[in-house]
Structures are given as C-alpha cells and as structure tokens.
Amino acid sequence: MGMTMTQKILAAHAGLESVKAGQLIEANLDLVLANDITGPVAIHEVEKLNKKTVFHKDKVALVPDHFTPNKDIKSAEHCKCVREYAKAQGITNYFEVGEMGIEHALLPEKGLIVAGETCIGADSHTCTYGALGAFSTGVGSTDMGAGMITGQAWFKVPSAIKVVVTGKLKPWVSGKDVILHLIGKIGVDGALYRSLEFVGDGIANLSMDDRFTIANMAIEAGAKNGIFPVDEKTIAYMEEHSNKEYKVYEADEDAEYDEEIVIDLDKLDSTVAFPHLPENTKTVKEAGEVTIDQVVIGSCTNGRIEDLRVAAKILENNKVKKGIRCIIIPATQKIYLQAMEEGLLKTFIEAGAIVSTPTCGPCLGGHMGILAAGERAVATTNRNFVGRMGDVTSEIYLASPAVAAASAVTGKISEPSELGM
Structure with a gap:
C-alpha cells in the first residue's frame, strides 16, 4: 500500500522506507517553535534534565507574540524568561518587539x-x-522542550482525509471561507488525529495566503496536520523568502485515505462560524440580523498582506459605523511596513479603525480588544469558544477579512455586496 504526502515526510525523517497509519515512530525535526506562553513552561522543564543545550541553535525559534508588547508584570516575566534563554543558548531565531511578528x-x-x-x-x-x-503540528510544551534539546519527537503516524478542491472562488470569497465551510461540514472532531491532505486542480486558484489560512485552521477540525501539494506558487514563495533546500513529496497513487471530500470553490459563499464552535457555520445570507460591537482583523489566520488589502478595499470609501470598534493587526513588521507603503494604514485610520503592532493579543483574550459581558465581535481569528476573547457571555463570530470589514461598516454581520461592492 502506498503512502500519503504526510506519511512520506514522516518516513523520511524517521529513517524508514515506509510507514503506515497508527505506527509509532521517532522522527528528526527541522524546526522547533515556542512562544512567550508555552516557551517558559518548556524551558523550566528542560532545565531539570541532564542535557542543557538545544540540539541546534539555528533550528529552534522563540517568538514572544501572545502578550507582547508586555501587558503586565507576569507577561513581562514570561518574555524575560524566553529572552534570557535565547541569549544563553545562542538561539539564532529569536524575534521580539521591533522585529517580531505573529x-x-x-x-x-x-x-x-x-x-x-x-x-x-x-x-x-x-x-x-x-x-x-x-509536516508541521502543534504539541504540548513538554514535547516541545524535549524536541528542543534532542531534535526529535515521537509521532503516531496519522491516517488521512483527501480533500479534493475544484473550481475558482467568487469575488470576496477566500481561503477563510473554504476552511470554515470544511469545518462546518465535518465538525471540530471530523479529522481527529488525521491529516487533511488537499489536492485537486482548484488549488492552483488559491493564493499562498489562502493556503496558509486553510492549513492554519486544520486543527479546528481536530486534524494532526493539514498539507498542500507543492506547485509553482509554493516554489515561488519559498524562493522569495528562503535560501534553504526544499524537497517535494507527492502522495502515491495507491495511497490509502479514510474518506474523500470534494469542495467546489465555485459554489462557496461568504461563511461565518457562530458561537461557540468553529463548526457552527452559516453563510452570511443565512446569518440574519446579528448586530456587533467590535471587529478584529488580524491573527495568525488572517493578518497577511492580502487580508489587509481586502479590508482596505472595502473601507476605502466607507466609514466604520459609529459605536463599532475596529481593530486591525498586521501579522508581522514586514507586513505592517508594506501596508504603510501601500497606503493601507492611512485608509484604515481615515475609516475610523485603529492599527496595532503585531500581536496575538485579542485572539486569545490576552489584550488589545477584550470583550465585556454580552458584547459581540466579528473576528478573522480561528477560535470562538466560550470566553475566548473576554467575558464568558460575550460572543465571537469567525469570518473572512472581507466580511469583517463590511460588518465594521454596517454594524452587523454583512458581506461586501451589501455595500454595493
């Protein structure tokens, strides 16, 4: 039996000719990542071990982004812990305020x-x-700490769901709508500990920013990972941003999948996840009259330059409705600078929005946009659990940048067509 794309990558890193779903393996790691919340936990754990040094100073990345700039003394102590560890270990890829990003x-x-x-x-x-x-996946701080000093991690090889993508997106519909539609279709545990392997001719019509958004929210369907084939757009992105050697893996023709799901991009409409789970989806046309108090455009899901361009196009000749708080967060300093050079930040501010330095802040209810009791927010973030962005009686509606920007103008869940766009 053949292997999926994910299985091939894991086999290669485990030094095995082949692997199969359910098999336990130990694989070599090319990159290990932590932030200012999870990093200190890992650091304190590895300091108890005999081995005190990281496995490779260029293959560990520490990025304080959740509570930075520091919102209080405790968050400052967390960042101090990560900062001092990075310095002591000579970690190359440490990024803080001034050069940081989500x-x-x-x-x-x-x-x-x-x-x-x-x-x-x-x-x-x-x-x-x-x-x-x-192949990239989230782990607990202890596993991350062990990976940081050994350069290895154990995995149970996941089985896979084949997601066949066809067609082309309508105007104002984006990768966020694709992944919300998929999660709404299979549920938050529909891909539990399985790979979501995206294939099909429709992928060529998805930008890299679309793909990052879709892969980002694979975990919201319970997936171990989401993965896309490497095509011309992928190669162009890597050649622009990296000097590392890459290797292309393709699934075998006889690879085994648990199931196959087809997504026709032509038929997708703007989609929103209602409280309090990402699977609770409706199209904007089905949403009804849902008034809101706040809009957040940003996060690791939708804070990239394409997202900001879409929001700016909608806000360019419109104003944020009186009484609505619209917070826009470029995901990195480079994106912030690009948005400034393109005049997007001027558009946002003139429309009545505010622009923040890169931070995860509001997404996890950390800072920069906490919700009070009973308030509602449309957010381009990835989770809308109870209390995720503030008070337990507040509500979060997950949406694309286009829907978020249109909603900021109308004060209710809307799509650009309602503004005549």
Whole structure:
C-alpha cells in the first residue's frame, strides 16, 4: 500500500522506507517553535534534565507574540524568561518587539520552514506550515522542550482525509471561507488525529495566503496536520523568502485515505462560524440580523498582506459605523511596513479603525480588544469558544477579512455586496 504526502515526510525523517497509519515512530525535526506562553513552561522543564543545550541553535525559534508588547508584570516575566534563554543558548531565531511578528506568519516569511521539512511547535496552529508542503503540528510544551534539546519527537503516524478542491472562488470569497465551510461540514472532531491532505486542480486558484489560512485552521477540525501539494506558487514563495533546500513529496497513487471530500470553490459563499464552535457555520445570507460591537482583523489566520488589502478595499470609501470598534493587526513588521507603503494604514485610520503592532493579543483574550459581558465581535481569528476573547457571555463570530470589514461598516454581520461592492 502506498503512502500519503504526510506519511512520506514522516518516513523520511524517521529513517524508514515506509510507514503506515497508527505506527509509532521517532522522527528528526527541522524546526522547533515556542512562544512567550508555552516557551517558559518548556524551558523550566528542560532545565531539570541532564542535557542543557538545544540540539541546534539555528533550528529552534522563540517568538514572544501572545502578550507582547508586555501587558503586565507576569507577561513581562514570561518574555524575560524566553529572552534570557535565547541569549544563553545562542538561539539564532529569536524575534521580539521591533522585529517580531505573529509566529505562524513570521516563520514562513523568514524562510525558516520549507517543503518536505518537519516542525513541531508548542502552539496548536503550528499546522500552518503545511501550506508549504511541510509536516508541521502543534504539541504540548513538554514535547516541545524535549524536541528542543534532542531534535526529535515521537509521532503516531496519522491516517488521512483527501480533500479534493475544484473550481475558482467568487469575488470576496477566500481561503477563510473554504476552511470554515470544511469545518462546518465535518465538525471540530471530523479529522481527529488525521491529516487533511488537499489536492485537486482548484488549488492552483488559491493564493499562498489562502493556503496558509486553510492549513492554519486544520486543527479546528481536530486534524494532526493539514498539507498542500507543492506547485509553482509554493516554489515561488519559498524562493522569495528562503535560501534553504526544499524537497517535494507527492502522495502515491495507491495511497490509502479514510474518506474523500470534494469542495467546489465555485459554489462557496461568504461563511461565518457562530458561537461557540468553529463548526457552527452559516453563510452570511443565512446569518440574519446579528448586530456587533467590535471587529478584529488580524491573527495568525488572517493578518497577511492580502487580508489587509481586502479590508482596505472595502473601507476605502466607507466609514466604520459609529459605536463599532475596529481593530486591525498586521501579522508581522514586514507586513505592517508594506501596508504603510501601500497606503493601507492611512485608509484604515481615515475609516475610523485603529492599527496595532503585531500581536496575538485579542485572539486569545490576552489584550488589545477584550470583550465585556454580552458584547459581540466579528473576528478573522480561528477560535470562538466560550470566553475566548473576554467575558464568558460575550460572543465571537469567525469570518473572512472581507466580511469583517463590511460588518465594521454596517454594524452587523454583512458581506461586501451589501455595500454595493
């Protein structure tokens, strides 16, 4: 029996000719990642071990991004812990205020991960890098700490779901709508500990930013990882951002999949996940009259330059409705600078929005946009669990940048067509 794309990458990194679903393996790692919340936990654990040094100072990335700039004394202590460890270990890829970004946007941008590689991160959305044809997955801080000093991790080889993508997206519909539609279709545990392997001629019509968004939220369907084939767009992205050698793996024709799901991009409409799970999806047309208090455009899911361009196009000749708070967060310093040079930040501010330095802040209810009791937010983030962004009675509606920007103008869940766009 043949292997899936994910299985081939894992076999190669385990030094095995082949692997099969359910098999336990130990695989070599190309990158290990932690942030200012998960990093200190890992650091404190590995300091108890006999081996005190990281396995490779260029293959560990520490990115304080969740509570930075520091929101209080405790978050400052967390960042101090990571900063001092990075310095003591001579870790090359440490990025803080001034050069930082949201980790899952920053690492591909810095060229730290490429096709065919393996990555674990003590953050569940580490699966983002599957957009580049890499195997990447989130793990706990203890596993991450062990990987940081050994350069290895154990895995149970996942089985897979084949997601066949066909067609082309309508205007204003994006990768966020694709992944929300898929999660709504299979549920938050529909791909539990399985690979979501995306194939089909429709992938050529998805931008790299679309693919990063889709892979990012694979975990919201319970998936171990999401992964895309390597095509011309992938290669162009890697050649622009990285000088690392990449390796292309392709699934065997006789690879075994648990099931096959077809997504016709032509038929997708703007989609929103209602509280309190990403699977609770409706199209905007089905949403009804849902008034809101706040809009957040950003996060590791939708803070890239394409996302900001879409939001700016909608806000360019419109104003944020009086009483609505619209917070826009470029995902990295490079994206922030590009948005400034393109005039996007001016558009946002003139429309009545605010622009923040790169941070995960509001996505996890950390800072920069906490919700009070009973408030509702439309957010381009990835989770809408109870209390995720603030008070337990608040509500989060997950949506694309286009829907979020249109909703900021109308004060209710809307799509651009309602603005005559």
